[in-house]
Amino acid sequence: xxxxxxxxxxxxxxxxxxxxxxxxxxxxxxxxxxxxxxxxxxxxxxxxxxxxxxxxxxxxxxxxxxxxxxxxxxxxxxxxxxxxxxxxxxxxxxxxxxxxxxxxxxxxxxxxxxxxxxxxxxxxxxxxxxxxxxxxxxxxxxxxxxxxxxxxxxxxxxxxxxxxxxxxxxxxxxxxxxxxxxxxxxxxxxxxxxxxxxxxxxxxxxxxxxxxxxxxxxxxxxxxxxxxxxxxxxxxxxxxxxxxxxxxxxxxxxxxxxxxxxxxxxxxxxxxxxxxxxxxxxxxxxxxxxxxxxxxxxxxxxxxxxxxxxxxxxxxxxxxxxxxxxxxxxxxxxxxxxxxxxxx
Amino acid sequence: xxxxxxxxxxxxxxxxxxxxxxxxxxxxxxxxxxxxxxxxxxxxxxxxxxxxxxxxxxxxxxxxxxxxxxxxxxxxxxxxxxxxxxxxxxxxxxxxxxxxxxxxxxxxxxxxxxxxxxxxxxxxxxxxxxxxxxxxxxxxxxxxxxxxxxxxxxxxxxxxxxxxxxxxxxxxxxxxxxxxxxxxxxxxxxxxxxxxxxxxxxxxxxxxxxxxxxxxxxxxxxxxxxxxxxxxxxxxxxxxxxxxxxxxxxxxxxxxxxxxxxxxxxxxxxxxxxxxxxxxxxxxxxxxxxxxxxxxxxxxxxxxxxxxxxxxxxxxxxxxxxxxxxxxxxxxxxxxxxxxxxxxxxxxxxxxxxxxxxxxxxxxxxxxxxxxxxxxxxxxxxxxxxxxxxxxxxxxxxxxxxxxxxxxxxxxxxxxxxxxxxxxxxxxxxxxxxxxxxxxxx
Numbered sequence: 001x002x003x004x005x006x007x008x009x010x011x012x013x014x015x016x017x018x019x020x021x022x023x024x025x026x027x028x029x030x031x032x033x034x035x036x037x038x039x040x041x042x043x044x045x046x047x048x049x050x051x052x053x054x055x056x057x058x059x060x061x062x063x064x065x066x067x068x069x070x071x072x073x074x075x076x077x078x079x080x081x082x083x084x085x086x087x088x089x090x091x092x093x094x095x096x097x098x099x100x101x102x103x104x105x106x107x108x109x110x111x112x113x114x115x116x117x118x119x120x121x122x123x124x125x126x127x128x129x130x131x132x133x134x135x136x137x138x139x140x141x142x143x144x145x146x147x148x149x150x151x152x153x154x155x156x157x158x159x160x161x162x163x164x165x166x167x168x169x170x171x172x173x174x175x176x177x178x179x180x181x182x183x184x185x186x187x188x189x190x191x192x193x194x195x196x197x198x199x200x201x202x203x204x205x206x207x208x209x210x211x212x213x214x215x216x217x218x219x220x221x222x223x224x225x226x227x228x229x230x231x232x233x234x235x236x237x238x239x240x241x242x243x244x245x246x247x248x249x250x251x252x253x254x255x256x257x258x259x260x261x262x263x264x265x266x267x268x269x270x271x272x273x274x275x276x277x278x279x280x281x282x283x284x285x286x287x288x289x290x291x292x293x294x295x296x297x298x299x300x301x302x303x304x305x306x307x308x309x310x311x312x313x314x315x316x317x318x319x320x321x322x323x324x325x326x327x328x329x330x331x332x333x334x335x336x337x338x339x340x341x342x343x344x
Numbered sequence: 345x346x347x348x349x350x351x352x353x354x355x356x357x358x359x360x361x362x363x364x365x366x367x368x369x370x371x372x373x374x375x376x377x378x379x380x381x382x383x384x385x386x387x388x389x390x391x392x393x394x395x396x397x398x399x400x401x402x403x404x405x406x407x408x409x410x411x412x413x414x415x416x417x418x419x420x421x422x423x424x425x426x427x428x429x430x431x432x433x434x435x436x437x438x439x440x441x442x443x444x445x446x447x448x449x450x451x452x453x454x455x456x457x458x459x460x461x462x463x464x465x466x467x468x469x470x471x472x473x474x475x476x477x478x479x480x481x482x483x484x485x486x487x488x489x490x491x492x493x494x495x496x497x498x499x500x501x502x503x504x505x506x507x508x509x510x511x512x513x514x515x516x517x518x519x520x521x522x523x524x525x526x527x528x529x530x531x532x533x534x535x536x537x538x539x540x541x542x543x544x545x546x547x548x549x550x551x552x553x554x555x556x557x558x559x560x561x562x563x564x565x566x567x568x569x570x571x572x573x574x575x576x577x578x579x580x581x582x583x584x585x586x587x588x589x590x591x592x593x594x595x596x597x598x599x600x601x602x603x604x605x606x607x608x609x610x611x612x613x614x615x616x617x618x619x620x621x622x623x624x625x626x627x628x629x630x631x632x633x634x635x636x637x638x639x640x641x642x643x644x645x646x647x648x649x650x651x652x653x654x655x656x657x658x659x660x661x662x663x664x665x666x667x668x669x670x671x672x673x674x675x676x677x678x679x680x681x682x683x684x685x686x687x688x689x690x691x692x693x694x695x696x697x698x699x700x701x702x703x704x705x706x707x708x709x710x711x712x713x714x715x716x717x718x719x720x721x722x723x724x725x726x727x728x729x730x731x732x733x734x735x736x737x738x739x740x741x742x743x744x745x746x747x748x749x750x751x752x753x754x755x756x757x758x759x760x761x762x763x764x765x766x767x768x769x770x771x772x773x774x775x776x777x778x779x780x781x782x783x784x785x786x
Contacts, residue, residue, distance in 0.1 A: 060721060
């Protein structure tokens with residue numbers, strides 16, 4: 001009898017709850033795992049600095065996952081901010097519009113460097129986009145002809161590189177980092193090694209030319225890592241001669257276990273990335289739903305707090321963690337764009 | 345041994361006539377049994393070995409998380425820094441926004457003898473202190489503003505990197521530039537440790553704090569409360585619904601194609617990947633019913649759906665195991681069907697039902713996948729006051745920490761696993777005790 005009564009009570013209770021949209025009193029954020037650590041630092045400091053507001057909730061889930069949630073619509077059941085390690089795509093803006101999210105504000109927070117690193121016990125490594133392309137591309141040019149990548153050792157690619165088997169742990173295709181790797185390394189390497197001309201001669205379609213240029217070999221020497229950088233770190237700990245792709249901040253936190261490679265002779269650091277000398281970097285963003293500004297308590301304050309120099313300036317906690325601060329004028333511009341309410 | 349037992353001369357005692365060769369294949373059958381026992385023991389040894397490896401790796405990495413490096417020094421709550429113009433009576437906001445980290449930094453710099461104009465030195469000192477002092481000192485001052493201007497001995501957290509160095513988790517042999525703590529800081533650390541100002545204390549923050557980007561201040565508090573809320577919701581909803589459904593199906597429902605279909609479906613649901621329940625929860629509870637994202641309530645409802653089939657199957661098995669003679673006897677004495685079930689069958693099936701429920705709950709406690717889609721795999725710093733507030737769960741906290749870059753999160757990940765394992769062990773021990781207590785033998 002007792003359990004029956006309980007069941008009825010539970011059913012009544014759940015029916016009473018149903019259909020009640022609850023007003024939300026804290027900011028909800030989702031998206032890129034690269035931006036996540038920065039957003040966490042800001043959210044936590046925000047909650048401490050403004051005791052009147054609750055600490056924002058920051059979900060992980062990747063740039064695409066976050067933007068998809070973001071574009072679900074407007075209202076307290078949808079998130080307010082999507083973190084992204086790449087600019088929003090036109091198709092995503094369209095999807096947002098279709099769901100009623102017509103006003104999106106873009107906020108750039110700074111730059112993130114992407115570094116190549118190997119186990120700390122190895123010799124110094126000097127990489128060029130050309131070498132990385134020759135070692136990791138699906139097809140390379142040998143004797144003026146495009147053939148399946150024949151190289152097995154780094155030294156076959158470039159005699160200055162170590163005489164070890166090629167083993168590279170690169171971000172999987174769901175990561176925003178992968179696009180940067182393709183664009184800044186493989187595409188450049190494709191051009192520098194002369195493969196681009198051969199591909200251009202063979203394929204007419206421009207899109208196909210590009211995708212051929214950035215195609216990664218699938219014979220097991222280049223391994224896609226779909227997890228986080230901790231997985232890449234574990235792979236390198238297991239295979240000491242492997243090379244992994246990391247975010248600058250992750251590398252800096254684990255610099256005692258890793259040795260970073262130079263690209264084009266430049267050592268990656270916040271300085272060389274800010275000055276643009278180090279070639280592999282990308283801007284980081286978050287996107288704000290304008291319709292939620294003034295509705296969700298603390299949202300406007302959070303964005304203003306995030307874009308203040310206390311957070312993204314050159315001497316801020318985010319810079320300390322590994323974010324490459326945007327130049328002074330650009331930060332001023334970022335704040336102005338948000339204050340003006342410029343939408344995409 | 346086999347030779348002895350199979351020898352015909354030994355078996356024939358010669359009293360009565362016996363059929364020839366009663367022992368055909370006896371040796372082979374004994375050998376088969378011995379082999380089978382060996383296989384069994386090997387299987388158990390294999391399992392134990394992996395259990396040991398798992399526990400060893402978790403405990404050896406995680407036990408240090410239960411201690412935290414803290415600094416105990418006299419701190420001057422200088423009015424100069426906290427409330428320069430003495431406006432705290434009129435403007436309470438002043439005490440909230442004061443620069444407390446500088447108070448802590450100056451105190452430590454004084455102990456270490458770092459001058460006020462040594463900027464690099466002060467920076468290095470600052471790097472030894474956790475940013476969590478801001479909140480800690482603010483709470484001290486706002487609860488008792490009279491401490492402004494006095495000097496108190498305060499214990500506060502050391503920075504996570506210093507904590508890792510003190511616990512020997514950072515290789516100090518690598519070049520100074522490649523690690524997070526400098527030689528200077530290590531020197532200071534050793535001086536402070538010798539004087540007793542820097543020491544390891546039991547880490548209560550690990551159990552009370554919420555998620556934090558600072559490893560030294562991060563804890564499983566929010567996750568544990570979130571898990572607790574979800575377990576309560578699962579228990580309150582799935583036990584009555586599951587038991588009622590199984591009693592009806594087992595005792596009252598007619599046996600026809602329709603109930604067969606239901607049975608197949610229930611067994612099927614028990615094997616559905618848990619992420620599917622997350623998708624369902626997102627569509628039904630968040631998007632349709634309008635429950636808040638990331639709330640423990642939604643998590644509890646999703647886990648209830650996931651646990652129900654397990655509880656129904658366990659309950660039906662327990663009801664089936666009650667001997668039919670009990671039912672016949674009750675019916676024979678004139679009890680109604682309902683009286684038979686609730687007075688006689690259900691009490692006897694109770695141990696089985698409770699065991700099934702607790703195993704279902706333990707399963708739900710360890711789930712992360714269904715929580716991913718309803719927004720509970722998240723950074724949540726505030727302690728949830730009700731199940732409607734955003735929360736996270738213990739296994740989610742483990743996952744989030746496993747992906748952190750800082751060294752100090754490595755031990756915390758294993759520490760959180762230990763906490764989760766202890767919860768699971770307690771639940772399973774509870775299941776065994778309940779079964780012992782209520783079990784009846786016929």
